[in-house]
Amino acid sequence: MDILHAFSVDNMRFILEGFYMTLKVALISILLSFLVGCVVGTVRYTKIPIVSPVLGVAVELLRNLPLLLIIFFARFALPDVGIKLGPMNATIVALTLFEGAMIAEIVRSGLISIEKGQIEAARSSGLSYVQTLWHIVIPQGLRRMVPPLVSQFISLLKDTSLAIVISLPELMHHAKIVIGQSYSYTLPILFVVAVLYFAVNYALSLAARRFEARMV
Template sequence: MNFLEAYSWINIRFLLSGLWLTIQVAGITIILSVIIGILLGIVRYYEIPYLSKGIGFVIDTIRNLPLLLIIFFTYLSLPQIGIQFNIFWSAVVAMTIFESSMISEIIRGGFVSLPKGQTESGLASGLTKNQTLFYILLPQALKQTLPSIVSQLIALIKDTSLATIIALPELTHRAKIIYGQDTSFVIPMFAALAFLYFIICYSLSKFSRYLTNRISIL
């Protein structure tokens, strides 16, 4: 076990390149998942005939599947029907499908937890149904569900490591390459992975607390 050699500048730079790719995958997935998750949560909450139940069935199915299976499906199965992505976008699409399903259920739960009189009050004040949704219900639902959403996004960042199975050169994959060349680097590389993932996830959790405090003041 040689920490000094394991943490040579070449290896550190190699790991940081993987970290940057991890951040890119996570960042794009977070943006897409939150947008799609909110839209799906709204559709489920309003119980639109046929559509809401159909989407609900698909979401419940996805939520009960392993993310690894969805990654395999996106990368290996979709090309069989003419839909092909490179490794990077296969990971993003697979994780977006999974995470948006999880977030949609969180958002729907946020809407359900609101007092039923909120909608009636909005409509009685002259707002349309859509205005009531976007100006009254959605801000409150997001405020209530923010901690759960952030917890899900933190899990997403850690789950990017699963994309190593399709050889995405993200952080974990690059660490495996390094200790694959010298087995004495195994513990130093795991220590480096733990530190880097902790920094990202802890920063996101601190930012979420800041947002929660700011929102509670408003």
């Protein structure tokens, strides 16, 4: 049967190669966007003159643009100013900028949620502003950031599929090629793709729950 042929060794190997690219791009983008988001979110929280407002404008701009537009910009517009990026690097840049802006807002909101009374108590006990931020605000804010951060990371992993439009050889790109061999491959291949996405995202959710439980 054609449906069984969809699960051939060659097809599954090809699908897993695409899945590897998806995980690779997602992992790099998660690390970079988390770093960018933490720095930008913290700077915005500290309200540094000129710098914080400028970063605020950048964050709002990126958050309100379609990710697909940012991917197109990184791949096709940057070469006009001398920056040429391949499909993988263009995707990583786009995801880092977009998700970094989202994470920056999560970080800022998490820090703002800490009660002012605790900050005032820390300052009155002799801690500097930086020490208060590092020892009081950030540790508590991090606990509150875990659920939205994990949700954002899951969204990032799923958003890698948008890179199919610039021919990044990721999971959906390879799935499309396999499905192109036979119409009867559509259901089984999409089922495999769904299982792979679900497995990783569910694992992230479980890890986040355990991490959050340990921090309580």
